[in-house]
Amino acid sequence: MAFSSIVRWLLMVITVSFIAACKSDTPTAGADSTIIEIAGRSTVSAGTPLALTVTGNDGADTYDWVFSDGQTKAGADVNVTFPAAGVYTVLVKAMKGTEVLAETTGAISVFDAAAGANPGFVGIPVMFGDVGQDGVLELDDLLLAAQAAAGLYDTEFEAFEAADMNLSGTLDNADIGLIAQALLHDAPLPSAILDPWARPAGTVSMVSPALLDPDAEVAVLVDGVASPQVFRSILGYATFVVPKSLVGADAEVDVVLQVAGAEADRMPLLLKAPVAKPADAKADVLAFLDELADMIERQRTATQTFAEQSGGVDPADLKIVMGGAEAGGVQFAEAVEGVRELLNGPDGAQLAQFLQAVFYANGLDEFRADVATIQTEGTLPMRRLGVEAPADVCAIYVPAVCMLKSTVSAISTGSNILAGACSTAALVALVGGAVIPADGPAIEVAALAGFVKFCLPLTVPLQVAGIVGDLVKPLDFDFRLSSDKTSLDDGETATITAEVTFIGLNNLCGLGVTKGAKELINKKLGARIVGMLMTKSTTYKLLGEIYAKIGEDSYTGLLTAIQNVVSNTLDATGLSDAFENFINKVCGFIPPTGGVVADAKDFNLTATNGGLLSFLPDGKATLACPAPGSGGGSGAITVSGSRVLCGSDTKSASVDVSCGTGNVTITMGDNGSANDDIYEVIIDGRTVLTSSVPVRSVSVTVQLPKGQTTVLMRGRAAPDGIGTYFISFSGATVISGQTSGSDLTPGVTKTFIIEVQ
Missing domain, CATH: 2.60.40.10 (Immunoglobulins)
Incomplete structure (x- = not known):
């Protein structure tokens, strides 16, 4: 089913008969006598009578009830029994003679106790947490869920649903924690x-x-x-x-x-x-929708910059990608116009108050704080990267990714706000038939239904606009310095290189290679939309099943349906193929491991102990030891630097280089009557001299920094329990340590301090 078809279909379903459920708590009295509500539980076991009552209208002669399984009832109070589990709908009309004064619809979840947690819904597991699908909740289920969340275990659909404890459409640490809690309490x-x-x-x-x-x-x-x-x-x-x-x-x-x-x-x-809300609710609601539209445009610009600066993305692919983002923006704008018409309608004031209340209840102030931060970051540079100019990769690519991450964060928050508003609107209409806004009279179900029908057209474009940002959202940066030499003699220089590493890119690129970027994108987008709809309200599980029953038999569940719609939409527009090519180009250009050379001047490099730094045209730097008598000293020089990456995230790095070295020859061996002992010599944690068999004498020449160095000599073998040894140093003076003896047995270490001249 194409995306446009599902939107039209959902509009038809909600417009013709918006689904309102039986009320399980105190009825919300409507101010308008034409509003009727259904009071009674919305859940019942199969075969158990359920009492339902109509409230809210005093002018009716009678009430006619029609249930989706063919049962009919009459009167203000009725009893109904459903023989099998599933979802049943009911239409109630308040009649005065032949005139219909008011009508409402409801939904009833009928459960079969023998079937466990499954009320007949497609995609709802019989037992939550049963990832292994063996009918028992056990430790193995927790381990399998953890592996699935980490991408190490590819679950089947039923196992995925069982592991998705919070109904978010994704497997994550929150699900793992919930399964662990159930195991801990044996519940x-x-x-x-x-x-x-x-x-x-x-x-x-x-x-x-x-x-x-x-x-x-x-x-x-x-x-x-x-x-x-x-x-x-x-x-x-x-x-x-x-x-x-x-x-x-x-x-x-x-x-x-x-x-x-x-x-x-x-x-x-x-x-x-x-939080304090502006007095003009309508203007505030429309301002939020305009801000979301601006974020979609910023996301489009950031995506374009990201693509153009990532190793020569095919212009044809880029055009398709931008066309998809632009089409999403158009669809969003059309949905906003629909909401604007509702706000200008007869129930507009109450609807505006309701929307404003739920927007703030779901984080509108946090969203606006994010937007304010993004607006202070300035515009992105639009130069195109050249493969022959590696120093530009950091200067151009990093800001593009930072902007992409910032905009997708704001878009994600905005999507959650809309999802919360849609869920709340659906819920209050499902349960109460009307809602009292924060200030003002009751709102008609029709006004809420009118808003709900725009929920998918409003939220899906946000997800399409942020899909690339979602894929790179885990991407983080680090900074490191390296030197081509660890020590310097007089007159020598070391080359210092600054690099930016892209943490998380290896995961994205690895998935793109092993599973195919196209499949990854489809799954990612489908999971995002489903999670957006279902995290805020389990109501969407019910709505999905109701849509399935009223709509098409092939519509086998909300999760599968939306994922299919997403896949079909992406395939039809060529968006999946374009993104697949895009990701492959990015992953081929930016190394999944290692770093990208950056301009050392941008990292505020400093050197301790009198080290001399200078910068080269290619973006690298050189380090030289201080001249004799200049006030600097020999020994270790630390080169350090820092840079702000993505706003306030400061990254720091350093590298050590020894200044001034000398050649030192180390000789050691067994000087006892029996040549049966083995030793090793260690400097700075590294073995520089040893043997595989007993030797009388063995030597090595190493380059050590001028000044004092600690040398370790360790016993490795002494068959007779006597470790006779000697050690000598040519080119250095022994400051401390016994250079010969007979007690260097396995596990014993001798320490020497030498001075290199």
């Missing part, structure tokens, strides 16, 4: 909040073994205040909205899970204080 699931922090009006997901009973009445209290919306679509998991009434400074608070009115679990949550 079928851990108890954890899946989001690191939240603000009032934010959406948070949680996991707990106390949520495994589908027939239980559940409630969530955040710092003692009941959440207005709690939704359960997967056994063991729940999603809730943080009450908007909570205020105060940043603090860790308790989230209490109640089952049947009693405390069943307690978990900590970092609750951040609400």
